[in-house]
Amino acid sequence: MDFNILSPMAVTEAELVATNVPEDDHPDWSATETYEAGARVISTDTHRIYESVIDSNTGQDPTLDDGSAWLELSVTNRWRAFDQNRSNTARQADRITYSIVPTQDCDAIALFGLTAGSLRIEVWDGGARIYDQRFAMVDAGHVVSAYTWFFGSVVYARQKVVNGFPGYLGHRIDITIDAPGGVAEAGHIVMGRNNLLGRVLNLPSVRFVSHSRKGYDDFGNEILVKRGSTRKVDLSLLVPTHQAQRVMDIVAEVDGLATAFYLSGDGPGYGIEGLGFVDDHSQPIDVAGESVFPLIIKTLK
Template sequence: MDFNILSPMQVTEAELVSSNVPEDDHPEWQVETVYAAGSRVISTQTHRIYESLIDDNSGRDPRIDDGSAWLELSVTNRWRAFDQNRSNPARQANEITYSIVPTQDCDAIALFGLTAGSLRIEVWDGALRIYDQRFEMADTGHVVSAYTWFFGGVVYARQKVVNGFPGYLGHRIDITIDANGAMAEVGHIVLGRNNLLGRVLNLPSVRFVSHSRKGYDDFGNEILVKRGSTRKVDLSLLVPTHQAQRVMDIVAEVDGLATAFYLSGDGPGYGIEGLGFVDDHSQPIDVAGESVFPLILKTLK
């Protein structure tokens, strides 16, 4: 199995050319309006939601406020798919669409926090559609017996990685997330260049990391507060030594960025697929031919 990581492309107004998700979470901030404490507004320039902290709030621009009059809450619904935060999804009844024109080579896309029955990726070169694939999101990995096949209910995959499409500079990539009568959701979308780092050696580990609060009060009663979880992936890659510099450059390129990683090749992914960041990487060099490179990644909530 080969380990892949995406060099993520930043998605701004220059890349996102259209979407069916309206940017109307709250009214647009107006300089002449007087806002009471608790009032919420948006800015379509920063694509952020702000909440007034004071009464008689007038003439104070939330985009440049020092935090005394306005509190920045989150990005707007349309832009939540690109805010490096999977737990705050973009939501739209029935269907979410995005049209993106890459400003760099883009041959892979990864979507996380999906609620959808199907996913469609189209690539356009001007008026010519040069790629069109639909992916059903039903996940049969939860079928472990005849009973679960007939009575276990339909389980849908929450993430999907697609690579190898012709997303060259200037092409338009159309993404359609179809929930067909339900609420469609997507937590985060990563577009970028796919990089194969090396072959995964045996015994990688995926550790569950709980962020929930678990304790006891003064009387010994349990205190349980659910706060989500993440995963820590610890693996070793076998890389031809002459490619050591290439691997180091790729790791440096994605350092500090929310990106996608996954396994390719024959066999299951064993849970080594996610949205996260490189936490630690070392490269002992074996000049004889191939080197073993330890790599640790952590997923985002």
Template sequence: MDFNIIAPMAVTDVELTASNIPEDDHPEWAAGTNYAKGDLVISLTSHRIYQSMQDGNLGNDPLTDDGSWWFDLRATNRWSAFDQRRSNTASHPDQITYSITPTQDCDAIALFGLTAGSVRIEVWDGPSRIYDQTFVMVDTGHVVSVYTWFFGGIVYTRQKVLNGFPGYIGHRIDITIAAVGATAKVGHIVLGRNHLLGQVMNLPRISFVSHSRKGYDDFGDEILVKRGSTRKIEVALLVPTIQAPRVMDIMAEIDGLATAFYASGTGPTYGIEGLGFLDDHGQPLDVAGESTFPLIMKTLK
């Protein structure tokens, strides 16, 4: 199987042209309003929510504040799908829609932290719809017996990766995340160029990383605090040595960015799919023709 990453495209006001999620989480900051401690405002420039740190907060712009008056809380609901964090989810009753016009070639999309029955991707070239696919998000991997087939309940997958669609500069990409009768949610959306890095060698390692607190107090009683978990993916990639500069350039491009990665091919992918960041990448070169590159990715919560 092959290891792929999607180098993320920045999504700004230029790219995000429409959404059914209103940006009205809280009142917009106004210079003439005297805010009390704990008051919440939003900025339609940064698309973030700010909390007042003290009373008598008058005339202090949260965009230029040094942290004395305002605390940068999180992205607004509409923009939570593009804030490089999976835990801040964008949500809306029944469905979420986004219209995005790429400013660079974009042939892949990945959605994470989904609460949805289906996801629809449409691509428009002017008035012509040139791509239209709907994906049902039922996860059949949880069916492990006849009993679970009939009585196990419906389990929905939390992520979807898609590549090969015609998301060229100037095309409009419409995303519809549907959860009819419920609240549709998405944690993060990555759009960008798909890169095949190399072939996954035998024995990839996927580790469960718990962030829960587990210990004992002075009397020996257990202290258990439930927190989130992440995964650590360690793979060795077989890459033609002549392509080493290409791989190094891609690693430099995605360093420090929330990046989608996944395995492709005819064999089972063993859960090598997620939203994460590059943790380490070694490049011992074999001048004979092919090199084995160790790669470590860590997922976001």
């Protein structure tokens, strides 16, 4: 099994050329409007949602405020699929579409926090469609017996990695997330260049990390406060020593960025797939030919 990681590109107004997700979460902020505490507005310049924390709030631009008049809540619905936060999902009835023109080589897309029956990726070179694939999002991994095949509920995958398509500069990539009759959702979309780092050695570990806490009410009774969970992936890669510099450069390139990682090959993924960041990487060098590189990645909620 090979370990892959994406070098993510930023998706801004320059790359996002079309979408069916409106940016109308709340009214646009107006310099002449008076807002009371709790009123919410958006800025289409910053693509953020703001809430007034004072009454009689007039003429105070939330994008320039120091927090005394406005509280920044989150990005707008349209941009939530690109805010490096999987749990803050973009939502749209029936279907979400994004059309993106890459500003760097982009041969892979990883989508997380999906609610969808199917996913479609198209690539256009001018007016010619040069790639078109649709993926059913039914997760057959939950079928573990004849009973679950016939009587188990349908389970849909929440994430998908697509790679190997011709996403060169100037091409347009169309993403369609379909949930007919329901609400389509996308938590975070990573687009960029796929990098194969090395072969995964036996006994990688995937640790479940709960962020829930135990609290107490006024009478001393225990209360569980649910706060979600993440995973910590600890593995070792076998890499040809002459490629050590390449691997170090890729790790440095994705440092501090939310990126996607996954296993490729004939075997199963064993849960080593997700949205996360490189937490630790060391490279002991074996000049004999191949080196074993430890790598730790932490996922994002």
